[in-house]
Structures are given as C-alpha cells and as structure tokens.
Amino acid sequence: MTQDAKTTYAQSSDIKSRTYLQYRYDMKKKAIAELEVLDWLERKMKKENPGKSVEVVKSGGDKFLWFLRKGGVSREPDYVATIDGRKIEIEFQYGRKQDLPFFDFKVSKVARKNKKTGGREPILDKMFLLIEWSKPSYALIEPRWIFENGEYGMVPAWRSYAFRVPAGRFEKVFVPDPTLKPICDVVDAKNTILEFQHDLIDMRRESLSKELQQVVDEDALMKMVPKDMQSFFKVCFILDHLNKFPQNANLWLVYLMTYINDSLSIAEVSEIVYCMDFLYSKLDMKANEVSKVQASVSSLLARVKSCSKPDGSYQSSARFAPLEETRCALFSINLIEDLVQDMIFYYPVTGLKPVHRIFENVEDIHKTNQLIRSNQMN
Numbered sequence: 001m002t003q004d005a006k007t008t009y010a011q012s013s014d015i016k017s018r019t020y021l022q023y024r025y026d027m028k029k030k031a032i033a034e035l036e037v038l039d040w041l042e043r044k045m046k047k048e049n050p051g052k053s054v055e056v057v058k059s060g061g062d063k064f065l066w067f068l069r070k071g072g073v074s075r076e077p078d079y080v081a082t083i084d085g086r087k088i089e090i091e092f093q094y095g096r097k098q099d100l101p102f103f104d105f106k107v108s109k110v111a112r113k114n115k116k117t118g119g120r121e122p123i124l125d126k127m128f129l130l131i132e133w134s135k136p137s138y139a140l141i142e143p144r145w146i147f148e149n150g151e152y153g154m155v156p157a158w159r160s161y162a163f164r165v166p167a168g169r170f171e172k173v174f175v176p177d178p179t180l181k182p183i184c185d186v187v188d189a190k191n192t193i194l195e196f197q198h199d200l201i202d203m204r205r206e207s208l209s210k211e212l213q214q215v216v217d218e219d220a221l222m223k224m225v226p227k228d229m230q231s232f233f234k235v236c237f238i239l240d241h242l243n244k245f246p247q248n249a250n251l252w253l254v255y256l257m258t259y260i261n262d263s264l265s266i267a268e269v270s271e272i273v274y275c276m277d278f279l280y281s282k283l284d285m286k287a288n289e290v291s292k293v294q295a296s297v298s299s300l301l302a303r304v305k306s307c308s309k310p311d312g313s314y315q316s317s318a319r320f321a322p323l324e325e326t327r328c329a330l331f332s333i334n335l336i337e338d339l340v341q342d343m344i345f346y347y348p349v350t351g352l353k354p355v356h357r358i359f360e361n362v363e364d365i366h367k368t369n370q371l372i373r374s375n376q377m378n
Contacts, residue, residue: 020281021240024066024338025198028358031066032190033094033131034058034078035357036183041090041129044140045081056081059089065341066358075108077126087125094131102164103130104155110143110163122147130170136180139173189369190359196372197330200270204237229259233271236278245282250289253279257296266307266316269300270328277335280342290347297343297352301336301361304329312367323375326368333361 035058042056058064059080077089091109105128111120122143130139150163214220225231232255239245246252256275264272276296285293307314307329313322314329337355344354355361362368 021198021201021277025194028066028194029191030092032194032358033187034092035066036187036190037092037094037129037131038079040179040183041079042081044138045083048140049083052084054081054083056090064345064354066338079129081127089126090129091126092129092131094133100167102151102166103170104158104162104164105146105150106160106162107152110146110150120147130174131180131184132174133184135174135176136178136184137174137176138180139170139175141173145173186365189365192369192372193330193359193362193365194334197327197334200327200331205241208234208237229268229271232256232259233275236275240278245278249279249283250285253283253285254289254292257292260296260299262303264300264303264316265320266304266314266325266328266332267320269303270332273300273332273335273339277339280339285347290343290349291351293339294343294349294351297336297339300332304332304336305361305363308363310367312364312369312371323371326371330359330362330368333359337361 038056038058042054045056046052046054056079059077078092079090081088081090093103093105107120109123109126109128111122113119114121124143126143128139128141128143128146130141132138146163146165149169150165152161153164154160155162155164211220211222215222223231224234253276256272256279259268259272276293280293304314307316307325309315309322312326314326315322316325337358337360340352340355343349344352359365
C-alpha cells in the first residue's frame with residue numbers, strides 16, 4: 001500500500017477542522033441507511049422487472065469503508081442496479097422532516113449540458129430513490145421527472161443551485177410500503193446507538209479538560225506515567241485533537257498491543273481501541289504488524305461480545321455502571337468494525353470477516369436502543 005493510497009486525514013481540507021473520528025461519525029449516518037435499504041431495494045427492483053436478471057450493489061467511494069479517507073463526498077452513485085446487463089445508477093435520499101417546502105437535487109446528478117446546444121438534458125440510466133420515514137413510503141423516479149417538475153434555484157444550505165421540486169408534487173409519486181417499517185426502525189435504532197456511543201468522546205474531552213484545569217486551579221499534578229495504559233490513552237487523545245501524530249507510530253502500535261489481556265474492563269478496551277484506531281490511521285504496516293493487529297482486533301471484539309447481557313446492555317464488572325459500560329462497548333464495536341473494513345481493504349487480510357452492515361456486531365440492536373432511550377427519558 002502506498003502513502004498516496006492511504007492519505008491521512010490531516011491532509012484533507014474538508015475535515016481538517018474536525019478529528020477523523022468526528023468526520024466518520026458524520027459520514028456514517030447516511031451509510032447506515034444505505035446499507036439497511038440495500039436488500040429491500042434489490043427485492044423492489046426484481047418485482048418491478050419480472051423475468052429479468054436483477055442485481056443491486058452498493059456503489060460509491062464509500063461502498064466498503066463507509067467514508068472516504070481523504071474526506072469529501074463521493075461523486076459516484078449510492079447503488080448500481082444491473083438489469084439484464086443494463087446498468088442503472090441509483091441515488092438515495094431520505095428524510096424525516098415533514099415541513100420541507102422542496103426536495104432538492106444536485107444539478108450534476110439530474111442533468112448534463114448538451115455540448116452542441118448548450119442546454120441541459122436529463123441524464124439517462126439513472127434513478128433516484130427517496131424514502132419518506134413517517135409513512136413509510138418511497139418513490140423511484142427518473143431524472144426526467146425531476147427535470148420537468150423541478151425549479152432551478154438556489155439552495156441556501158448548500159450555497160449552490162439545484163433542481164427544487166415542490167413537496168406537494170411528490171405526494172403523487174410516493175408509494176406507501178409497510179415492508180419499509182422494520183428497516184426504518186433499525187436505521188433509527190442504529191442512529192441512536194451511533195450518537196450515544198459518540199458522546200464518549202465529549203465525555204473524555206470534558207474529563208481531560210477538568211484534569212488540566214486542576215493543575216492551575218488546585219495546584220494538582222496531572223500524571224503521565226510511563227508504561228501506564230491510561231497515560232498512553234491521554235497522550236494519543238491529546239495528539240489526535242492537536243492533529244499531530246507520533247513519528248514512531250509503528251512502535252507505539254506494537255507497544256499498545258502489549259496491554260491486551262482477557263481481564264480488561266470494557267472501558268479499558270475502549271481506550272485501547274481508540275489508541276489503535278488513532279495510530280493505525282497514520283501508518284503503513286508491515287506483514288508482521290498486520291497479523292498482530294488482526295489478532296488484537298479479534299481478541300478485543302471477542303472480549304466486548306462476551307460482556308453482552310440479555311437486556312441489551314454490556315457489563316464487565318459490577319463495579320461499573322451498566323449504561324456507561326454499554327457506551328464504551330458500543331464505542332469499541334464502532335471502531336473495531338472500521339478497523340476490520342479498513343484492514344481488509346488496504347491489506348491482504350484473510351483472517352477477518354467483512355462487516356456488511358454497521359453495528360452488526362451489536363448483539364440485539366432493538367434491546368440496546370430501548371435501553372438507551374429509556375435512560376434518556378429518565
């Protein structure tokens with residue numbers, strides 16, 4: 001793997017103001033929905049094309065990694081359907097807001113300029129899939145319909161022009177579909193989990209901030225102890241938020257893996273996984289390092305899954321609060337799945353199984369979601 005192929009996030013102007021983890025959190029929201037809808041979409045396309053060979057696959061630069069390492073947004077379609085050899089690009093949009101006056105579509109995805117006439121013409125062999133969450137209902141429409149029913153205008157939020165279709169016109173093309181309900185429920189549950197686990201970053205940031213302030217306010221000492229796991233984590237956390245990384249990252253990664261054992265608490269697992277993810281994203285690994293990281297990732301995932309409880313929580317010890325251990329477990333699963341996908345993509349790794357849907361390693365999505373929501377209401 002070349003360094004160009006694995007450009008670090010610090011080189012991207014699109015995400016330089018955010019940590020790499022925050023960028024991935026933002027990108028995953030739509031990826032969750034895209035992956036959950038995929039099987040339903042293929043069934044729908046087969047039903048609408050009886051007797052034909054139909055295959056629908058995830059496409060785009062995020063089809064395997066769910067986010068682009070260099071930042072930015074892929075210009076490729078979200079899905080590609082192949083119907084008797086004919087390829088159709090499918091763009092996916094979904095939303096929950098009921099009071100939007102327009103459905104907006106990027107000009108470049110709807111129409112192209114005719115080189116001879118200079119006018120715009122709708123793109124062929126492309127469709128748009130829209131899902132309206134509250135019904136639930138869907139619309140599969142061609143660019144020509146948008147071209148003929150939309151109004152070319154400025155979208156303030158995008159700061160660019162688009163084809164804007166008045167919401168009222170979509171009422172005629174949306175089709176109710178009760179089979180979408182369980183899919184929408186899973187997407188909602190996973191988004192709740194995504195947000196819940198990501199709060200751990202803010203909590204760790206706040207904790208570190210208080211510790212730093214105590215140095216001045218209370219003449220307290222902030223300890224960074226050699227060969228101490230929590231100190232190692234603090235150093236990685238600070239470097240990450242400074243957009244800096246160690247020159248000897250490979251050695252740091254190898255040293256980090258010496259902390260892994262079968263008696264780790266879930267909180268300790270989350271710290272190790274954070275450090276592993278931070279260091280891994282900055283370096284090119286040798287074959288022996290790849291095998292060690294692979295074994296470590298498998299071991300850490302097994303440790304988290306062994307702490308799963310019937311009520312959807314995760315707990316490694318009665319000494320810790322179940323809800324916060326659950327947060328740490330979900331945080332660990334989130335990053336471990338990213339590491340698995342990234343290693344398979346960039347290295348010849350055969351010992352890891354690809355992740356087909358985000359949070360598929362969570363034992364019971366609905367029970368964990370209910371646990372989170374019930375605690376949020378209290």
